[in-house]
Amino acid sequence: MEPRQELERESTCVVTKPSAEMEPPVEVDTGLPRPEEPDDAKTTEPQMGLVIEPPECQCAQQPEEQKEAVNIEPGVEPPDRIRPIYSGKFFDRMPCWPSAGKVLPIGYRVASCLTEKLPRPVTPPEAKKFFNFRYPPAGAERVFHGRANDPQIAPYLTHGIRSKISIPAKVLINPQPITTFQQKIKDKKESVYFSSRRAPLGKSHDQTPGLPKGLDTLNTTFGTAVVRGLSARDVVNPPKSYKEVFEEGQEGHDLYIVSHNDYYVGEAKNRKYNPSSFHRFNLYGVPTPHFNDGRNMAKTLYWLQELQMKRGAKIVSKRVDDFKEKFQHKLGRVLDPIAETMNVPPDHTFGACLHPDEYGAGDLIHRRLPGEYLRGKDRQRALVAAVRHHLKKVNYQNFDTLLAAFRHYDKKGDGAIDKAELREACDQASLHLDEKLLDQLFEYCDVDNDGLINYLEFANFLTWKDKTPLKEYEERVIIKGRKSDCANPAEANAEESEPALLIKPEDIVFREPGSSEKTVRTLLRPSDKVSNHYKTTSSEISAVVGAVPSTCHPIYGIPTIRSDIPAPRIRRISDRTNYGEDGNAYSLLHPTIFSQKGVFERDFFKTRSKKEIAEILCNIGVKLSDDEFENVWNLASKKHHRGEVCVENIRNALDELLHADRTKCKTAT
Numbered sequence: 260m261e262p263r264q265e266l267e268r269e270s271t272c273v274v275t276k277p278s279a280e281m282e283p284p285v286e287v288d289t290g291l292p293r294p295e296e297p298d299d300a301k302t303t304e305p306q307m308g309l310v311i312e313p314p315e316c317q318c319a320q321q322p323e324e325q326k327e328a329v330n331i332e333p334g335v336e337p338p339d340r341i342r343p344i345y346s347g348k349f350f351d352r353m354p355c356w357p358s359a360g361k362v363l364p365i366g367y368r369v370a371s372c373l374t375e376k377l378p379r380p381v382t383p384p385e386a387k388k389f390f391n392f393r394y395p396p397a398g399a400e401r402v403f404h405g406r407a408n409d410p411q412i413a414p415y416l417t418h419g420i421r422s423k424i425s426i427p428a429k430v431l432i433n434p435q436p437i438t439t440f441q442q443k444i445k446d447k448k449e450s451v452y453f454s455s456r457r458a459p460l461g462k463s464h465d466q467t468p469g470l471p472k473g474l475d476t477l478n479t480t481f482g483t484a485v486v487r488g489l490s491a492r493d494v495v496n497p498p499k500s501y502k503e504v505f506e507e508g509q510e511g512h513d514l515y516i517v518s519h520n521d522y523y524v525g526e527a528k529n530r531k532y533n534p535s536s537f538h539r540f541n542l543y544g545v546p547t548p549h550f551n552d553g554r555n556m557a558k559t560l561y562w563l564q565e566l567q568m569k570r571g572a573k574i575v576s577k578r579v580d581d582f583k584e585k586f587q588h589k590l591g592r593v594l595d596p597i598a599e600t601m602n603v604p605p606d607h608t609f610g611a612c613l614h615p616d617e618y619g620a621g622d623l624i625h626r627r628l629p630g631e632y633l634r635g636k637d638r639q640r641a642l643v644a645a646v647r648h649h650l651k652k653v654n655y656q657n658f659d660t661l662l663a664a665f666r667h668y669d670k671k672g673d674g675a676i677d678k679a680e681l682r683e684a685c686d687q688a689s690l691h692l693d694e695k696l697l698d699q700l701f702e703y704c705d706v707d708n709d710g711l712i713n714y715l716e717f718a719n720f721l722t723w724k725d726k727t728p729l730k731e732y733e734e735r736v737i738i739k740g741r742k743s744d745c746a747n748p749a750e751a752n753a754e755e756s757e758p759a760l761l762i763k764p765e766d767i768v769f770r771e772p773g774s775s776e777k778t779v780r781t782l783l784r785p786s787d788k789v790s791n792h793y794k795t796t797s798s799e800i801s802a803v804v805g806a807v808p809s810t811c812h813p814i815y816g817i818p819t820i821r822s823d824i825p826a827p828r829i830r831r832i833s834d835r836t837n838y839g840e841d842g843n844a845y846s847l848l849h850p851t852i853f854s855q856k857g858v859f860e861r862d863f864f865k866t867r868s869k870k871e872i873a874e875i876l877c878n879i880g881v882k883l884s885d886d887e888f889e890n891v892w893n894l895a896s897k898k899h900h901r902g903e904v905c906v907e908n909i910r911n912a913l914d915e916l917l918h919a920d921r922t923k924c925k926t927a928t
Contacts, residue, residue, distance in 0.1 A: 388402075388408075389404045389407050392404040392407075432829070432831070433829060527539055585598075585599075615634075617629070617634060617635075618632045618634055619632075619633065619634040621633060643699055643700055646685075646690060646692065646696070646700055647700070647703075647721060649688065650684075650685070650688060650690070651721060651722055651723050653688045654721065654722045654723075655722065655723050655727065659727075660729075660730060660733050661714075661717075661722055661724065661727055661733070661779075662736060664717075664722055665717050665718075665761075668684045668712075668717065674713070675711035675712060675713050676711065676712040676713075677710070677711055677712075678697065678698075678701050678710075681697070681701055681712065703720065704717070704720045713762070714737060714761040714762050714779075715766055715779055715780075715782055716782060719779070719782040724778050724779055725770065725778065728770055728776040728777060729776075729777045729778055729779070736761075737761040737762055738761075738762065738763075738764050762779065765780075766779055767779060767780070768780045775926065776926075819837065820837045820838075820839050821837065821838050822839035824838070825838075826838035840861045840864070862906070863905060863906045863907040863910075864905050864906075864907055865905055865906075866903045866905055867904065867905060867906065869892060869904075872892070872904060872906070872909055875906065876888070876909070890916075891909060891912045891913060892904065892909075894912040894915070894916070895908035895909050895912040896908075898911070898912075
């Protein structure tokens with residue numbers, strides 16, 4: 260044991276860094292518990308496996324540093340404390356060898372990090388103002404640490420210049436009127452300019468002094484006359500035929516081939532082979548098969564093995580195939596899982612066949628009898644309507660009165676039209692009807708079912724009675740018979756050939772309420788006898804039928820055309836409001852002849868006095884007496900609720916009076 264103790268005394272080693280200054284030894288922490296030993300053993304005898312401090316001779320130069328190292332923060336182990344690397348029965352046999360690895364000082368532990376230190380240290384104000392760069396508090400401005408000590412002058416700075424209020428737009432557009440004295444002062448200031456003396460405001464520049472004497476300023480022109488050549492239309496699309504254009508293009512084509520090697524599309528090149536054995540239009544080789552359906556392209560989209568698998572037979576289970584056949588849907592076929600149990604033809608239909616009703620909704624509404632049902636007779640009704648329309652057009656174009664048209668149909672002159680006379684009239688109108696269609700037409704026109712078509716039925720179903728009103732002599736013929744005091748002998752002869760009574764007097768009604776023209780009353784078919792008394796449910800709930808018209812409904816909002824307010828005297832550029840004086844799209848596409856003369860719509864609707872209206876009528880050549888002008892003025896003033904008169908009202912009044920005179924003359928004749 261003595262040699263070992265001597266060896267231990269001599270083999271004292273310290274782990275140090277090769278530097279000039281000596282640093283305290285570094286402790287290696289293994290996290291193992293420390294064994295408690297007496298103090299004298301720690302100081303006198305070194306242990307195996309320890310990092311031993313250097314002797315006093317080596318560390319004598321650092322007494323102050325060791326004292327300073329003791330004063331460290333709580334929770335951090337001092338670096339000069341020694342902990343065993345090995346614990347237990349093992350010991351270091353070579354304590355003089357340095358331990359492998361890098362020895363690091365022990366820092367903060369988890370327990371010390373999780374333990375709150377109270378009281379918390381307060382950041383000094385000198386350092387706190389530098390924190391606004393990276394960790395500014397809520398609502399504070401981020402300030403660069405270099406500007407932390409700068410004074411706060413940004414909130415008190417104002418950039419730019421203060422603008423002065425200029426003249427408002429209303430003063431520029433509508434300035435205040437100036438006095439006569441101010442205008443004189445302004446004219447005097449402008450008179451110093453040569454341009455103001457030569458061409459005053461409101462007058463054009465007189466260039467007569469600069470022209471030669473005796474020059475005709477109205478008929479003399481200057482410059483060179485332009486010789487008009489071809490128009491752009493003739494240059495782009497010359498008036499030549501296709502043959503002429505083709506011949507002109509073919510003339511220089513051969514030279515163009517030599518100079519530019521330019522060929523037409525599809526033109527074969529002339530390689531100047533021997534023509535005896537070669538012809539330029541011969542085809543050589545085998546033609547390449549080509550299909551327009553894209554089958555060759557479809558082949559390139561598949562690999563060879565895919566095509567072979569597609570063409571090869573596919574082996575599937577019969578049970579799977581039967582299941583798919585029975586329970587899976589197929590394109591174009593109805594799924595029928597029990598098809599194998601039904602031994603019926605493919606077009607077999609199960610259930611009872613329901614025949615459609617003979618009558619429709621219209622037949623029920625009009626209460627038609629079973630023989631008068633219109634359901635399923637659309638083609639028949641269309642043919643009858645076409646024949647009636649053709650006969651109406653022929654009668655309207657060839658006869659001036661209903662009586663003359665009826666006389667043309669009534670060949671026998673008995674006051675009625677039978678079926679033979681109707682057939683003859685249809686043949687004369689180039690209508691060749693078969694027997695069935697003729698019966699349907701005659702049945703449609705014969706409302707009373709007496710086998711004849713009387714004058715009232717003829718006027719309702721075979722003519723346009725509203726466009727041909729009754730005349731006086733025609734009314735006398737069809738109601739009162741012949742009159743002995745007839746002024747026209749031709750009318751007297753016509754009346755003698757007619758029967759005494761064609762219709763009843765109550766069958767003649769006025770054409771329109773308030774009109775003097777007369778026509779026969781409208782005849783309704785028996786199948787439509789309840790149409791006038793029919794009422795829909797919409798009329799009971801204030802809808803369109805039988806309710807208040809939409810023109811009487813209250814109107815809300817602002818109208819698009821503001822005719823309810825007067826137009827401003829001076830309109831702004833930004834004012835896009837239509838005051839009823841702007842034209843629509845039709846007026847833009849088709850301008851009136853008045854606009855070409857500088858007269859626009861606002862001039863027609865401008866309120867004018869009686870003297871001004873009289874001057875306008877006199878200037879345009881409309882000569883009226885004082886009584887006539889007074890009548891026209893009174894009629895035009897009634898068209899406005901305030902009695903105002905414009906040119907448009909005068910025009911409408913003149914048109915109404917002219918139309919009334921023409922109607923009176925036409926009725927008298």
